[in-house]
């Protein structure tokens with residue numbers, strides 16, 4: 001239940017930490033930047049909270065959020081796709097597939113109106129593999145961010161259990177109010193359950 005701000009702050013700390021550690025280990029700036037890009041994208045664009053259609057991560061998508069509607073229907077909030085690596089891979093493949101479909105549609109459309117685009121990968125196979133390694137960096141960054149998100153989600157549930165019983169009701173009211181501010185309820189529903197409850 002750390003909410004959008006909590007997750008963003010934690011991931012920012014991970015970004016700084018990763019940069020320092022990778023530089024100390026002698027990685028090139030290109031590699032560091034690729035991993036950092038993965039962290040930033042996983043925090044603001046491909047957050048695990050996308051399984052919640054009314055979450056703050058979703059607001060950033062504007063009208064494009066409708067691309068995510070099938071995903072949020074498919075993945076129940078905080079279900080398996082909230083897990084790092086698995087969820088990370090599914091979200092990135094989901095976006096890459098959509099982009100590929102979009103690219104194909106444009107390609108077919110360009111061909112129809114007589115604008116031929118030819119792809120020549122033959123000579124660039126080596127470059128292609130070389131650049132694909134940066135994608136691995138980006139993915140590792142995204143996994144780091146998603147792992148932090150997951151650990152924070154779990155920890156906050158644990159912290160809630162630590163609150164003494166007599167204060168718990170008040171704490172839960174506070175948490176719910178906080179949560180309501182970050183997650184707009186869908187139309188026709190005045191209340192959506194707190195993260196972790198379904």
Ligand SMILES: [Zn+2]
Nearest residue numbers: 048049149153
């Ligand atoms: Zn979450």
